[in-house]
Amino acid sequence: xxxxxxxxxxxxxxxxxxxxxxxxxxxxxxxxxxxxxxxxxxxxxxxxxxxxxxxxxxxxxxxxxxxxxxxxxxxxxxxxxxxxxxxxxxxxxxxxxxxxxxxxxxxxxxxxxxxxxxxxxxxxxxxxxxxxxxxxxxxxxxxxxxxxxxxxxxxxxxxxxxxxxxxxxxxxxxxxxxxxxxxxxxxxxxxxxxxxxxxxxxxxxxxxxxxxxxxxxxxxxxxxxxxxxxxxxxxx
Amino acid sequence: xxxxxxxxxxxxxxxxxxxxxxxxxxxxxxxxxxxxxxxxxxxxxxxxxxxxxxxxxxxxxxxxxxxxxxxxxxxxxxxxxxxxxxxxxxxxxxxxxxxxxxxxxxxxxxxxxxxxxxxxxxxxxxxxxxxxxxxxxxxxxxxxxxxxxxxxxxxxxxxxxxxxxxxxxxxxxxxxxxxxxxxxxxxxxxxxxxxxxxxxxxxxxxxxxxxxxxxxxxxxxxxxxxxxxxxxxxxxxxxxxxxxxxxx
Numbered sequence: 001x002x003x004x005x006x007x008x009x010x011x012x013x014x015x016x017x018x019x020x021x022x023x024x025x026x027x028x029x030x031x032x033x034x035x036x037x038x039x040x041x042x043x044x045x046x047x048x049x050x051x052x053x054x055x056x057x058x059x060x061x062x063x064x065x066x067x068x069x070x071x072x073x074x075x076x077x078x079x080x081x082x083x084x085x086x087x088x089x090x091x092x093x094x095x096x097x098x099x100x101x102x103x104x105x106x107x108x109x110x111x112x113x114x115x116x117x118x119x120x121x122x123x124x125x126x127x128x129x130x131x132x133x134x135x136x137x138x139x140x141x142x143x144x145x146x147x148x149x150x151x152x153x154x155x156x157x158x159x160x161x162x163x164x165x166x167x168x169x170x171x172x173x174x175x176x177x178x179x180x181x182x183x184x185x186x187x188x189x190x191x192x193x194x195x196x197x198x199x200x201x202x203x204x205x206x207x208x209x210x211x212x213x214x215x216x217x218x219x220x221x222x223x224x225x226x227x228x229x230x231x232x233x234x235x236x
Numbered sequence: 237x238x239x240x241x242x243x244x245x246x247x248x249x250x251x252x253x254x255x256x257x258x259x260x261x262x263x264x265x266x267x268x269x270x271x272x273x274x275x276x277x278x279x280x281x282x283x284x285x286x287x288x289x290x291x292x293x294x295x296x297x298x299x300x301x302x303x304x305x306x307x308x309x310x311x312x313x314x315x316x317x318x319x320x321x322x323x324x325x326x327x328x329x330x331x332x333x334x335x336x337x338x339x340x341x342x343x344x345x346x347x348x349x350x351x352x353x354x355x356x357x358x359x360x361x362x363x364x365x366x367x368x369x370x371x372x373x374x375x376x377x378x379x380x381x382x383x384x385x386x387x388x389x390x391x392x393x394x395x396x397x398x399x400x401x402x403x404x405x406x407x408x409x410x411x412x413x414x415x416x417x418x419x420x421x422x423x424x425x426x427x428x429x430x431x432x433x434x435x436x437x438x439x440x441x442x443x444x445x446x447x448x449x450x451x452x453x454x455x456x457x458x459x460x461x462x463x464x465x466x467x468x469x470x471x472x473x474x475x476x477x478x479x480x481x482x483x484x
Binding site: 089094096099103 | 269334335336337340342343347374375376
């Protein structure tokens, strides 16, 4: 099979993603930053790859997660790891701070956007450096925004109310975890491409901690489902 | 006499294992007027003696700001220094554009050294004829580096390069143990005292022929202006390192 691009030698541009990851929710809490994702990679509307770890540790005090095209996520992880390794090359013990990674990613995304060939991702970079919490969103265009809480994808529509009501920037780690779990519960109910197995990771003074995958509690045994109460009306 | 057999270009070793072209380039640094640098826990100070080609001319500047957190003082061929200065400024700008933070000092000095070494390993090139004193502050601390035409670089607590710099180094050897805890003012006075040791008998320090640049953890690189220089040079009369010892 000969593709058009091979004949004309044209560069292909990413116009739509193929294998995609779902929402990312990230919050700062008292003493660190926590990031949560689900563990699903969808192939269109098919829930193709489950148990996927979508949070990557970039350095001792930086983690990275994104929603969107998963192959781009894997590529970005490689690019960021390259920077971390440069410290080894120069042999000077200078490691990039989380902010350095965030800005680098913003510049990379912007460059690719300018060539109309973007990294099809909403990126979240989180870290803890010199006693300060760091959390930033880099979107598909290279927009860079530092914030205390970040949501990507459908979480931006469904979860901001929950976060507003139950979270503040000085809550405890457990409180933050509960808020994220609640958000993913809602997402599983409302977002077709969401999954009920999630993964949390947090960065604090001691470093990075990526937790085991966990299943969110969901309730499906409503009477309406069990006894199909509405059907009575139709059969009468 | 044997020297002249092996000194035509950089790609010829001498039997003693020397590259004469590189050694000659280091001589050019020694011909430049003196510049020195010294650092404490919080600050770095660069002092240099400016030369005036003739009475009609101005004084040749010897200190250049590379970025808010970094500056260099040069000794040797000013034209070569400008090339390196431009390179360093460009690298700092690019780093800031990509990472939004300051270029680590040691890393930039390494890059300059790599660039310098390149010139010592080619038949068609000559080494840079300038030595730099690089003063900078980064998360790793306060730094003072010296670079050479050979491509070597060293980190120092204090260093002087250029003509008659040995006199300044002798001053440093006696007093450098005080520098770590010195205040900015004491550091400047030490620098000026060291430069005073290196001037000729008929010359004197004044605000026209001396250049002082200061850098600190919360202080972007600045030059002392003419009035401040006058004040410090006046304070030299009553300054003695011994009094600093008594304070501690």
